[in-house]
Amino acid sequence: MNTYRERLNTIVEKLPYEGVFELLFIAEAVKNRYDFKDEMKSKGVIVNYLDSAEKLKRQWEEKFTSCISKNKKDEIYLYQYLWHVFSYELLPHEEKENAIKAFDNEKKNKCYVFYQNQNHITGFPLKLENAEKIKAEDFKGEQDLYIVDENFTWTYVQTHEQEWGLGPYFYKL
Structure with missing residues (x-):
């Protein structure tokens, strides 16, 4: 029987x-995921892969956008990108360097x-445990990435449009 590498070749x-x-x-994307996991392990962070992000997205929306009407959510294309809630200035938030500092300093x-x-x-999606040492720098280059604490009391978001001045964002209830 062929090894996986032989089959791939x-x-x-x-x-x-x-x-x-x-x-x-x-x-390259798969290799980057393994490199990330190794980097997290070197910091003592336990990385567990989850099956789907849909539940996390629903919880994120419920927790952070419940004060926003359905019409307004449709108007800002929230379902295209959840981070539109920040780019359309609907919630008070930190952005750019202040967002990075807030995330880095958050427990x-x-x-x-x-x-x-x-x-x-x-x-x-990932669940990170013992995540005290993670920093924004660990996610450099990632796009449309959301990080949230286990109780959904804060979130850090990196967009695909940072070169246009949109993000990163940090929001805390």
Whole structure:
């Protein structure tokens, strides 16, 4: 029986150039996830993968946007990106460097990490335990990423539009 690497090599050999190019991005994303897990382990953080982000997204919305009407949520395209609640200035929040400082200084024990659009490339949601040492820098380059404490009392968000001045954001109830 072939090893996984041998099977993968067989697949790669049969792919056209475009397929190899596409596979490269997927392989890099998977490698980055393993590198992240190793980095967290070196900080004493326990990383557990979760199956789906849908429950976390619902909890996030319920906890942080319950004061906003359904019409307003539709108007700001909240379901496209939950972070629109900050970019449309509907909740008081910290942003940019102040958001990073607030997140870095926030007490963290258990946190959830999820992406707006989870898939096998961007990554599955995570539960981080013993997360006291995590910093914004640990998530540098991640896009449409949400970090929330286990009780949903604060959230830190990195957008895909930071180069346009949108985020990161930090919000605390």
